[in-house]
Amino acid sequence: MPKKPTVSVVIPCYNSAAFVERTIRSVLNQTYSLEEILCIDDGSTDRTLNVLQSICESEACVTVHTQENEGICGARNTGLERVTGEYVAFLDHDDVLHPEKLQHQAELVADHSRHPDFVAAAYENVYPDSDTVGQTRQIRTDDRWIGLIHAQLGRTSSNLWRAKSVREAGAWQDADGLSLDTGLMFRLLKREARFISDPAPMTTRYVRETSASRTDRTSQWHTFLTLRARIYEYLCSTGQLSTDRLEALHVDMIRAVRDLYVQDPDLALRLHEKHVRGFFHSSRADFGPGRLYRALYRLFGFQRAELLYPVWLRLRDFLS
Numbered sequence: 001m002p003k004k005p006t007v008s009v010v011i012p013c014y015n016s017a018a019f020v021e022r023t024i025r026s027v028l029n030q031t032y033s034l035e036e037i038l039c040i041d042d043g044s045t046d047r048t049l050n051v052l053q054s055i056c057e058s059e060a061c062v063t064v065h066t067q068e069n070e071g072i073c074g075a076r077n078t079g080l081e082r083v084t085g086e087y088v089a090f091l092d093h094d095d096v097l098h099p100e101k102l103q104h105q106a107e108l109v110a111d112h113s114r115h116p117d118f119v120a121a122a123y124e125n126v127y128p129d130s131d132t133v134g135q136t137r138q139i140r141t142d143d144r145w146i147g148l149i150h151a152q153l154g155r156t157s158s159n160l161w162r163a164k165s166v167r168e169a170g171a172w173q174d175a176d177g178l179s180l181d182t183g184l185m186f187r188l189l190k191r192e193a194r195f196i197s198d199p200a201p202m203t204t205r206y207v208r209e210t211s212a213s214r215t216d217r218t219s220q221w222h223t224f225l226t227l228r229a230r231i232y233e234y235l236c237s238t239g240q241l242s243t244d245r246l247e248a249l250h251v252d253m254i255r256a257v258r259d260l261y262v263q264d265p266d267l268a269l270r271l272h273e274k275h276v277r278g279f280f281h282s283s284r285a286d287f288g289p290g291r292l293y294r295a296l297y298r299l300f301g302f303q304r305a306e307l308l309y310p311v312w313l314r315l316r317d318f319l320s
Contacts, residue, residue: 002110005086008035010079016093017047026096032103035085037062043069073172088163095157098202105160117165121198123158129209141197149248156181158203177223221260229275247285254287272302
């Protein structure tokens with residue numbers, strides 16, 4: 001019988017007293033035997049530490065480490081330095097695991113003679129602060145680079161990571177901004193990382209209105225664009241930029257710069273000029289909202305397309 005890997009869980013916690021216990025209970029309820037559950041209190045100013053200590057007193061496998069606030073990367077890396085398991089699950093402080101999630105992924109790993117550097121897993125998004133309908137985010141692994149470009153290689157909480165591989169890839173880095181998981185997987189793929197796919201969505205990710213990805217859209221899209229530009233440059237320099245990968249980059253970078261234009265037009269124009277314009281002369285990707293937008297973009301450029309396309313929409317609505 002294949003030997004199953006040892007697994008540790010790291011939960012960075014910051015001002016999460018209202019929901020962190022549910023997260024920890026979802027780990028305690030796992031059917032798989034864990035090496036340890038390490039909670040990092042990252043300088044919380046509410047009752048988070050009290051909640052963690054209360055759980056720790058009754059659950060021997062839970063350890064609490066306190067530190068001054070270092071941010072999410074610092075908290076994850078603190079846990080990464082201390083865990084003893086071959087694999088580590090990094091769980092955000094309000095996300096929840098299905099009881100069999102880690103058992104399922106450990107069995108996937110055990111079925112491979114060469115243990116992978118990570119398991120890329122599907123997940124569920126839930127929006128507790130709005131009427132937005134929850135959605136399943138599937139993975140795409142037929143082309144690893146297109147999966148990375150489209151952010152379809154799972155998320156931090158849904159994936160299972162080989163601890164040694166994450167350390168050797170430089171661990172979690174603040175420079176990746178709001179694309180921490182994509183940044184880490186980019187470094188792993190550049191090192192020829194092996195991964196396996198897990199299409200079963202056994203992680204529930206709570207996307208709150210206070211989440212950084214919801215409150216700071218400018219930084220989110222800025223980071224998104226910069227990282228895709230780095231991926232483009234890497235694929236070009238290594239001779240791996242296929243037509244399909246070029247078009248995937250084109251679609252996502254136009255989408256990002258258009259969304260950024262709504263938040264900060266000047267920044268969007270600068271980043272379009274720096275990262276997008278001139279990259280895609282040979283791309284025929286179906287970017288943007290439709291054929292008219294693509295025609296306007298190709299004839300007049302990004303800024304005029306953004307100005308003219310809404311005029312067309314208003315005219316169309318008026319005539320209809």
